[in-house]
Amino acid sequence: xxxxxxxxxxxxxxLKSYDEARQHFSWADVEKEFxxxxxxxxxxAYEAVDRNVLEKGLGEKVCLHYSDNLRxxxxxxxxxxxxxxxxxxxxxxxxxxxxxRVFIFxxxxxxxxxxxxxxxxxxxxxxxxxEAFMEGAxxxxxxxxxxVAIITTPALRKRIPKEELPHLKHIFxxxxxxxxxxxxxxxxxxxxxxxxSELEIEWVDRxxxxxxxxxSGSTGKPKGVLHVxxxxxxxxxxxxxxxxxxxxxxxxxxxxxxWVTGISYGVWAPYxxxxxxxxxxxxxxxxxxxxxxQDLKVNVWYSAPTAFRMLxxxxxxxxxxxDLSSLRHVLSVGEPLNPxxxxxxxxxxxxxxxxxxxxxxxxxxxxxxxxxxxxxPGSMGKPFPGIEAAIIDDKGNILPPLQMGNLAVxxxxxxxxxxxxxxxxxxxxxxxxxxWYVSGDSxxxxxxxxxxxxxxxxxxxxxxxERVGPFEVESKLxxxxxxxxxGVIGKPDPIRGEIIKAFIALREGYTWSDxxxxxxxxxxxxxxxxxxxxREIEVxxxxxxxxxGKIMRRVLKxxxxxxxxxxxxxxxx
Ligand code: 6R9
Numbered sequence: 267x268x269x270x271x272x273x274x275x276x277x278x279x280x281l282k283s284y285d286e287a288r289q290h291f292s293w294a295d296v297e298k299e300f301x302x303x304x305x306x307x308x309x310x311a312y313e314a315v316d317r318n319v320l321e322k323g324l325g326e327k328v329c330l331h332y333s334d335n336l337r338x339x340x341x342x343x344x345x346x347x348x349x350x351x352x353x354x355x356x357x358x359x360x361x362x363x364x365x366x367r368v369f370i371f372x373x374x375x376x377x378x379x380x381x382x383x384x385x386x387x388x389x390x391x392x393x394x395x396x397e398a399f400m401e402g403a404x405x406x407x408x409x410x411x412x413x414v415a416i417i418t419t420p421a422l423r424k425r426i427p428k429e430e431l432p433h434l435k436h437i438f439x440x441x442x443x444x445x446x447x448x449x450x451x452x453x454x455x456x457x458x459x460x461x462x463s464e465l466e467i468e469w470v471d472r473x474x475x476x477x478x479x480x481x482s483g484s485t486g487k488p489k490g491v492l493h494v495x496x497x498x499x500x501x502x503x504x505x506x507x508x509x510x511x512x513x514x515x516x517x518x519x520x521x522x523x524x525w526v527t528g529i530s531y532g533v534w535a536p537y538x539x540x541x542x543x544x545x546x547x548x549x550x551x552x553x554x555x556x557x558x559x560q561d562l563k564v565n566v567w568y569s570a571p572t573a574f575r576m577l578x579x580x581x582x583x584x585x586x587x588x589d590l591s592s593l594r595h596v597l598s599v600g601e602p603l604n605p606x607x608x609x610x611x612x613x614x615x616x617x618x619x620x621x622x623x624x625x626x627x628x629x630x631x632x633x634x635x636x637x638x639x640x641x642x643p644g645s646m647g648k649p650f651p652g653i654e655a656a657i658i659d660d661k662g663n664i665l666p667p668l669q670m671g672n673l674a675v676x677x678x679x680x681x682x683x684x685x686x687x688x689x690x691x692x693x694x695x696x697x698x699x700x701x702w703y704v705s706g707d708s709x710x711x712x713x714x715x716x717x718x719x720x721x722x723x724x725x726x727x728x729x730x731x732e733r734v735g736p737f738e739v740e741s742k743l744x745x746x747x748x749x750x751x752x753g754v755i756g757k758p759d760p761i762r763g764e765i766i767k768a769f770i771a772l773r774e775g776y777t778w779s780d781x782x783x784x785x786x787x788x789x790x791x792x793x794x795x796x797x798x799x800x801r802e803i804e805v806x807x808x809x810x811x812x813x814x815g816k817i818m819r820r821v822l823k824x825x826x827x828x829x830x831x832x833x834x835x836x837x838x839x
Contacts, residue, residue, distance in 0.1 A: 267714045272608070272618050272641040277594060279637045281507040284648065291651035293680060296503050307469045310476060310495040311386040314537035315350060316467070318343045324540050331516075331562055332376050334547030335554075341376055343540070346383065348463035349376075353384025355461040360436050360452070362415055364389035364468055367478060369408060369416040370523070371395045371426070374547040377440050377454065378523060381417045382533065386476045389468030391492070393478045396524035398795045401425045402742070406487055407480045408434060411687060417454065420444065472496040478687060479526055481626040482726060482735030490687030491626045497530070497681030498538060500630035504650060505535030508622060508634045509566055510595050518544035518558065519568040525732075526626040527599055530681070531568055552580040556588040563592040570600040572730040574607045574619065575761050585614050593617055595637060599624065600731035601763045602719050605643035621646050623673075623719065625705060626733075627696065629681030633717050645716040646709075653679050657711055662699040665710075670720055673709040674702040725819045727756035729764050732797050736819060739800065742793045743768060746786055748776040753809045753817040757802065757826055768800035769822050771809055778805045 281287055301317050302308040319325040325344035332339045341349075362368060368385045370392060372378055385392040393411055395404065405427050408416065415436040416426060420443035428434060428450065439447060440454040447453060470476075473494050480488040505511050509531065517536050521527035536543045544562050546554070555577065559567065596611060596619045603621040611619040622634035623646040633655055635647035649655040654676035657665045665671045677697060686693040696703055708720040727734045736754040743752035750773045756764030770786075772778065783803055790799040810821040824831040 267640065267642075268712065269642050270605070272612065272643065274638055274640060275618065277637065280510050280512070281636055281638050284636050284639050284651070287507070287651040293499060293503075293652050296499050299502060300498070302472075308472050308474075308495055309387060309389075309467050309470055310498045310534065311350065311383050312467055313498055314534055315343060315347050315383060318537070318540045319347045322540060327540065328542045329537065330376065330379065331542065331544045332374075332547065333545075333558070334374075337375075337547075339376055341379075346379070349380040349458070350383035350387055351463050351465035351467075352458050352461040353380050354387040354465050354467070356438075356454075356457040357384060357388045357390065357415070359457070359461070360415070362388065362390065362436070364470070365391065365475070366415075367391045367393055367411040367413040369393040369395055369411070369413045371397065371399070371404065371416055371418045371422055372440060373397045373419070374522065374545055375440070378417075379533065379545075380458075381438070381440075381454075382523065382529075387465060387467050389470050389474065391475050391478050393480075394523045394529065395480075396522060396795065397422065398797060399425065399524075400792050400795055401427055402793045403488075403795055403798075405430055407490070410480075410487070410490055411478055423448075423451075470495055473684065475684065477529060479529070479626050481526075482733045482738060487738065488735065489689060489692050491526075491683045492685040492687055493629050493681065494684050497629045498534060500679060500681035501530055501534040502538040503652075504631045504634075505531070505539050507636065508620075508631050508650070509535060509568065509597065510637050511536060511539045511541050511566060513540065515541045515565045515594075516544060516563055516592070517541050517566040517568070518546070518562070518564045520546070520555075520573060521568070521570070526629070527568070527570075530630055550576065552577050552584055553587075556585060556590065559590050559593060560588045565592055565594045566597075567593060567595070568597045568599070570731040571598055571603045571607060572601065572762055574598060574611070575604070578607060578610050579761060582614050590615060596620065597622060599631075601728050603644070608641065608643035623647070623707075623717070627683045627703070627705075628675065628679070629683060630679075632675055632679070642712075642714075642716050645712070645718050647717065648715050649675075649717075655717065656702075657709060657717075658699065658702060658704075660699075662702060667711050667713045670708055670710045672699075672723065673705045673707040673717070673719075674699065675705065677701055677703050725755070727754070727764050727766055729756065729759075729766055729797060730762045734766060734798050738794065739766060739768065739790060739798055740817065742790050742798075743770060743786065743800075745793070746789050748772055748782060748786070751809050751811075751817070753819055753822045754800065755819050755823045755826060765801040766799065767802040767804070767826065769804050769806055769809055769825075771806055 329343040329346045330341040412433040417438040437451045438454045477493040519532040596617045620635040624632045633646045657671040658674045739754045740752045750771045753769045757767040759765040810818040
């Protein structure tokens with residue numbers, strides 16, 4: 267094998283040999299692990315929660331350790347089953363049924379998880395949102411999905427523009443708003459208190475949808491990625507082999523449920539394997555994070571490069587105050603994991619950080635570094651057994667090792683998205699090359715079969731692990747009265763991966779000032795989300811555009827990086 271390598275640690279892993287698994291693996295064998303294989307009755311939430319209680323004797327086992335700075339709570343699998351049953355019953359009481367979209371817009375808390383699982387048990391489609399979303403982002407998503415209900419908190423209710431959402435009938439309020447409940451608002455706690463904890467769960471088809479997650483592309487509004495119950499097959503097996511979950515593990519996935527990682531690997535994978543999960547609410551503080559690992563004896567820890575880089579920049583002295591010896595397995599996803607961070611992980615935790623690659627659209631992990639395999643720092647690893655990934659050119663030819671091209675996945679893995687909500691053309695774009703899903707990322711494979719990420723092919727920005735579409739930010743910017751036109755790019759940043767940089771041209775009569783700059787940043791924060799606001803703004807007389815009027819972000823990027831601008835033949839004079 268070539269290049270820098272970190273050898274395997276001698277633990278007893280679920281996956282013993284990657285090569286052997288690749289040869290003998292079949293998804294059909296994994297299906298036999300589920301109850302529905304015997305009973306024919308399908309619901310991912312049954313397999314993830316109820317089955318642990320009713321069939322596996324894990325009712326008194328802790329499902330969730332929740333904590334933030336004000337609250338600490340333990341939820342057993344039985345409690346998780348009963349409370350999610352209750353919420354499913356509440357939904358039924360209000361006539362909300364199978365296939366209807368119910369959104370969740372609230373900070374991390376046990377109530378969020380009861381609600382999420384209740385929606386799925388009722389056969390509904392859950393739409394988790396980041397609590398950071400502002401009114402415009404909330405409206406776009408609820409409107410597109412024609413959501414009938416939302417679960418939220420008093421602090422966030424003002425960001426839900428009811429008048430503009432004719433389909434939205436019910437707002438379940440977790441907590442007591444000042445001045446009481448408004449029209450269409452329902453007291454979540456009061457309803458839960460009255461609801462039965464017994465439920466006739468809604469049995470569904472494996473191909474029935476359960477999750478709608480909005481994600482950004484380079485053009486247009488965010489698109490609704492739709493996932494089905496069948497994804498459980500992949501969540502289960504990747505949880506076993508990539509997360510390497512063992513029955514007695516304490517597992518902490520730091521991702522928010524507004525992000526696919528916080529659902530596929532913050533709920534489904536650990537619950538399907540019946541392990542104990544840790545959920546931490548509140549803001550990020552290095553001390554709190556290390557203390558969480560120490561106090562709860564976390565063994566398996568799944569986080570993201572941006573978080574590791576923040577921990578790294580907080581300094582190694584802090585780490586010495588905590589006992590982190592419980593950690594066995596550490597993983598990362600969301601952005602390129604810098605080799606420097608992998609080396610830091612070896613130094614401070616004496617553990618390898620295992621990078622893996624996947625997307626909202628893939629629903630589950632696709633490429634990974636496995637614990638039983640040497641790590642090459644900077645590489646995403648190898649495709650999951652049973653999944654074929656390749657580097658292909660625009661015609662669909664598989665490229666030889668070391669050649670850069672489209673990172674693509676052979677169509678048809680279990681957790682693949684099944685639709686872009688109400689937008690078949692967008693869905694078909696991903697499958698434009700016969701037999702393949704084209705990810706939009708570019709990469710190459712080395713001679714040992716390891717994949718190396720190179721960049722996005724479109725202009726999507728990845729800031730602290732969040733995908734931000736430049737078009738959405740540009741559209742918001744030009745809504746501001748001072749801005750004539752705007753072009754937005756990702757600028758490389760040592761902590762956040764990329765930051766959002768906006769180039770703008772001002773309208774006649776406006777002059778640039780620090781006040782105007784803060785006003786504009788605030789405008790985007792309030793209109794979209796804090797993470798979508800530019801951290802840098804540069805004013806230009808004019809922006810580079812194509813003859814058809816498209817802002818040429820590639821030219822802006824070249825300006826920013828001091829690189830040659832390349833072919834400018836399509837640029838207006
Ligand atoms: C799970 C998730 C997907 C995009 C993806 C790629 C980037 C994710 C990565 C990575 C380099 C990794 N990405 N993992 N880039 N190395 N290990 O992140 O989903 O939010 O949809 O983002 O993130 O560009 O295409 P999502």
